[in-house]
Each structure stands twice: as structure tokens, then as C-alpha cells.
Amino acid sequence: MTDICIAHGGDIGEPNGGTDRVTALAAGLSDRGYDVTLVVPTPSNQLDERFSDLRIESIDLPTHGVSTQPRRAYQISKRAIEVADKENAKLQFEHSTLAGVGTFRGVSDFVLDIHDLAFRSPLYGELPMGSIIQRFIEFVEGRAIHRANNIVVVSKLMKEIIVEQWKVPVDDIIVVPNGYFEHRIAPYRSVETVPSRVAFLGTLHPKLDIExxxxIARLPEVDEFVVIGDGNRREDLESASKQIDSLSVTGRLPDEKAFQLVSSAAVAVNPxxxxxxxxxxSPVKLYYYAGLGVPSVVTEGPELATDLEAAGAAKVVSPNEDFxxxxxxxxxxxxxxxxxxQSARRAAETFQWSRRAAQFAEVYEPVVDM
Incomplete structure (x- = not known):
């Protein structure tokens, strides 16, 4: 009998910050005795042992591109609501847009885990009639936020914005930041540093300052700037790499290759x-940079960036500075x-997903009857 049904519209077979959060929290709930079902698009790759105790309800759906999102949200929310109703399970939505679509089917009293606020994303603002689309997404997100029984967010600033934007009582929202999987990076901490190598790991999204x-790639001190990841800025970066010898764009890589490259870098960046x-x-890449013990240079803004600089693990760059x-x-x-x-490795000890999952599980103590 399912205790908790988690709806997520991403590809859990493709590790990234968003799917790592979902799978870490689902596994953490399962480890605490809950029977967890994940309703997701059919994974693109074989799932590892972390999923062995989870029930996977998969739907054949595309997982890339803005145009696929409405259909995906409808199908995933529909199936998740059906599973929760059938099993008398507590429903959890990953992302406010997915939950907002679910509310049009009459659902309420669910746990809402918000990774980011979509209505201000340039992903939608740059579309034709982008401002209208953003206003509609704001409406959809608001429906989710007002109908949720429990709201979890990744940062204090996100909590503040939601309280201000949708007039939600501050005590209705808890903060559980992202983290990293210790077992995924532990084998790569002893990799020898290449003094002239810089690395970036993550999604190549519109927020990325590719200029x-x-x-960075043109610096005389840089023999190789390796960019690991995929996204809608990949084509631009690959085009530039034909003109800049030191710039290398790898696309997605298996963990062993990606983490070995990042660990070997003298500096990791997030412009x-x-x-x-x-x-x-709550940028997942920064948790992995710290966990690997790689000094980082990052754009100011996220609370994590400030914390890492205060710990002596990162250099934060303001808008009036040259990255x-x-x-x-x-x-x-x-x-x-x-x-x-050394500072990065010390700071990272508190960032592991096992600790975040323990925080998140507290949400369910008063709402699921074991």
C-alpha cells in the first residue's frame, strides 16, 4: 500500500540537480519506512540501486522542450492523482507548475516541493507573447501554492518571495536546500589537479553567462576550460569552441568521467x-564543487554562494566585477x-543528501499515519 505518491515531470534516468533532489528525497522517505511511488516519464536509462525500494509508475512522454511541458504536466498529474486516490496515499508534487496543473483536477491538501519559481524564468519570457505566458504561469503556480497543505522550498529568499507574492503565512513554508550524494564523488577526491584547467558542470540554461x-577560456593561464552538460546554450558554446582552442564542450558525461574532470580542475565556475x-x-553544482574540494568562482545571489565564501571555499563575483x-x-x-x-571539504560535510532527506522527512511526521 502506497503511503506517499510523488509526481515529477523530469527524466529520473538522467541525473541533474532537479532529478537528484527528487530521487534523494524519495529514497530518504523510503528508508524511513514509507511506501513510496514515483509517477514519472519513462526513464531514459537504467535506474541504480537507490530505486530498488521505490515503486515506479512510468508514462511514455517526451521530457525535453518547452512545447512538451503542458502534455507532460497533464499526464503526470492525472496519473499521480489516480494512484493517490486508489492507494489512499499522501500526494507530493515536484514543481509548482506541475502541482498547479493538478489543481485543475480538483486536487488539494498535498505536499509541494518547489525547486524554482517558473513564472519569472527567461525560458518563458523569451517566447512569443512571453509576458502573457509568464502571467498565466504565475496564476498556475499561485493555485498550487494556495492549495498545498505543506510547502517546501530550496532557499530562504524563495520563501520570502512566495510570502510576498502570494501572501502565504511564513510558518507554512519550510526550507530544505539541495545537496550532493557522497557516494558519487568519494572516489574522485584524490585526482591530481591540472593547474591550467577550469571546469563547469551543469545544465547549459539561459541563466548562464556564456560571454x-x-x-575565461581566453585567459593565458587556461589551457583547457571543460564545459560538462547539456541545454539550450550548448550549440552556442560548441560554435565558440571552434574559435577558442581551450574551450571544450563535452555534453553530458557519466559520473565517473564528469567528476574526475571537475576534481582535476584548479578552479570550478558558475557564471x-x-x-x-x-x-x-540552490545550485547543485556548487555542492558538488565543494564536496570534491575544488575552489570555485561563482556569481553572487544564491545563499549558498554567500555561505561558501564565508567558509573560505569560494570567490563570489558581483555584477560590477569581471568574472x-x-x-x-x-x-x-x-x-x-x-x-x-580544505575549506570546501569541511563546509561540504553538512551538505550531503542524507541530511537533507532527514529534514524533509519531518514534513510527513504529522501528515502520514504510519
Whole structure:
């Protein structure tokens, strides 16, 4: 008998920040004795042992592209509601847009886990009639937020924005940031550093400042800037790599290759366009950079970036600073990088997904009768 039914519209067979959160929380709930069903699109790859105790309800759906999102949200929410009703299970939605679509079927009293606020995303604002689409998404997200029984968000700033935007009582929202899987990176901490290598790991989305990445690749101290990941900016980066010898765009890589490359880098980076959306995030790549002990240079905004700088593990770049200059200064200071390396590993001890899952499980203590 299912206790908790979790609806997620992403491909859990394709590891990234969003799916890592979903699978870590689902596995954490299962480890605590809950019978968990995941309703998801059919995974593109074979699932690992973390899923062995989870029931997977899959639907054959495309998982890439904005145009596929409405159909995906409808089908996933519909199936999840059916499973929850049949099993008398507590319903959990990943993402406010998916939950908002679910509310049109009359559902309420669910757990809502919000990874990001979609209505301000440039992904929609840059579409034809983008402002109208964003207003509709804001309406959909608001329906989800007002009908949820429990709301979980990834950052304090996201909580503040939701309280202000939708007039939600502050005590109705709890913060559970993202994290990293210790077992995925532990084998790569002893990889030898390549002093002239810079790395980026993550989704190549519109928030990414690729001009800053080009500037980094052109630094005389950089022999290789390896960009690991996929997304709608990949084509631009690949085109630039034909003109910039040091720029290497790999696409998605298996964990063993991706983490080995990042761990070998002298500096890892996350150049972003500063925005409220970016500031509310909890970037998973930064948790992995810290866990691997790689000094990082990151755009200011997210709470995690501030915390890492305070811990001596990262350099935060403000809008009036040159991102590439900050990278260059770090590449030219081996002693500083070594100090940041040790600080990053110490800070990362509290970031593991096992700890985040324990926090999240507290949401269910008063709402699921075991």
C-alpha cells in the first residue's frame, strides 16, 4: 500500500540537480519506512540501486522542450492523482507548475516541493507573447501554492518571495536546500589537479553567462576550460569552441568521467546572469564543487554562494566585477587554492543528501499515519 505518491515531470534516468533532489528525497522517505511511488516519464536509462525500494509508475512522454511541458504536466498529474486516490496515499508534487496543473483536477491538501519559481524564468519570457505566458504561469503556480497543505522550498529568499507574492503565512513554508550524494564523488577526491584547467558542470540554461565563459577560456593561464552538460546554450558554446582552442564542450558525461574532470580542475565556475530567479536557487553544482574540494568562482545571489565564501571555499563575483579576472587571480595563487580546497571539504560535510532527506522527512511526521 502506497503511503506517499510523488509526481515529477523530469527524466529520473538522467541525473541533474532537479532529478537528484527528487530521487534523494524519495529514497530518504523510503528508508524511513514509507511506501513510496514515483509517477514519472519513462526513464531514459537504467535506474541504480537507490530505486530498488521505490515503486515506479512510468508514462511514455517526451521530457525535453518547452512545447512538451503542458502534455507532460497533464499526464503526470492525472496519473499521480489516480494512484493517490486508489492507494489512499499522501500526494507530493515536484514543481509548482506541475502541482498547479493538478489543481485543475480538483486536487488539494498535498505536499509541494518547489525547486524554482517558473513564472519569472527567461525560458518563458523569451517566447512569443512571453509576458502573457509568464502571467498565466504565475496564476498556475499561485493555485498550487494556495492549495498545498505543506510547502517546501530550496532557499530562504524563495520563501520570502512566495510570502510576498502570494501572501502565504511564513510558518507554512519550510526550507530544505539541495545537496550532493557522497557516494558519487568519494572516489574522485584524490585526482591530481591540472593547474591550467577550469571546469563547469551543469545544465547549459539561459541563466548562464556564456560571454563570461568565453572570457575565461581566453585567459593565458587556461589551457583547457571543460564545459560538462547539456541545454539550450550548448550549440552556442560548441560554435565558440571552434574559435577558442581551450574551450571544450563535452555534453553530458557519466559520473565517473564528469567528476574526475571537475576534481582535476584548479578552479570550478558558475557564471550566471544575476536575477531574482538566480538568487532564489540552490545550485547543485556548487555542492558538488565543494564536496570534491575544488575552489570555485561563482556569481553572487544564491545563499549558498554567500555561505561558501564565508567558509573560505569560494570567490563570489558581483555584477560590477569581471568574472574572468576573479578566475585569473585564483589560478595565479596556488596557496589560496589549497586553502580553499580544505575549506570546501569541511563546509561540504553538512551538505550531503542524507541530511537533507532527514529534514524533509519531518514534513510527513504529522501528515502520514504510519
Amino acid at each position: 563570461a565563459m568565453y572570457d 550566471q546572469f544575476p536575477s531574482e530567479l538566480q538568487a532564489t536557487s 574572468d579576472i576573479a578566475v585569473r587571480e585564483l589560478l595565479n595563487s596556488k596557496d589560496r587554492r589549497e586553502s580553499m580546497k
